[in-house]
Amino acid sequence: MSDSTVTVTRVVPADADRAFRAWMDPAELARWWWPQWPDTTYEVDARQGGRLRITAPSAGVGVEGAFLEHDPPRRFVMTWTWVDDPAAGVPADAAVDTVEVTFTPGDGGTEVTVRHTSSGHDGGDEQGWNDVLDRLPGHLAS
Numbered sequence: 001m002s003d004s005t006v007t008v009t010r011v012v013p014a015d016a017d018r019a020f021r022a023w024m025d026p027a028e029l030a031r032w033w034w035p036q037w038p039d040t041t042y043e044v045d046a047r048q049g050g051r052l053r054i055t056a057p058s059a060g061v062g063v064e065g066a067f068l069e070h071d072p073p074r075r076f077v078m079t080w081t082w083v084d085d086p087a088a089g090v091p092a093d094a095a096v097d098t099v100e101v102t103f104t105p106g107d108g109g110t111e112v113t114v115r116h117t118s119s120g121h122d123g124g125d126e127q128g129w130n131d132v133l134d135r136l137p138g139h140l141a142s
Contacts, residue, residue, distance in 0.1 A: 020073035032139035
């Protein structure tokens, strides 16, 4: 299976700095990322070389990654690995994807664009990003 890239964009009612912070603060992520799963935990070490880990044990899903680039408030790039059993951690043969998120200032807010490049799996990346990004504008409007 070859690499595939999904691109999802939303305009949010906030400046780029504020929109960027919504991704880097674990307390903020908890309000908009997977709020439907109350046992979800969020860990973010927001710096180049830092890590991100989000796990929802009741849903049996999680994600882990490392920041390859961290350029606030313009963009970040990170590895992205799905974890099907948060208690067990990342399996040795797990596919490692790349996620790039850019923040482009504009009239009335910021355009947030997610480019997710998957290697070797056929997941629900587009639906997942649409679900998550649909909640971000409302979070930033409050």
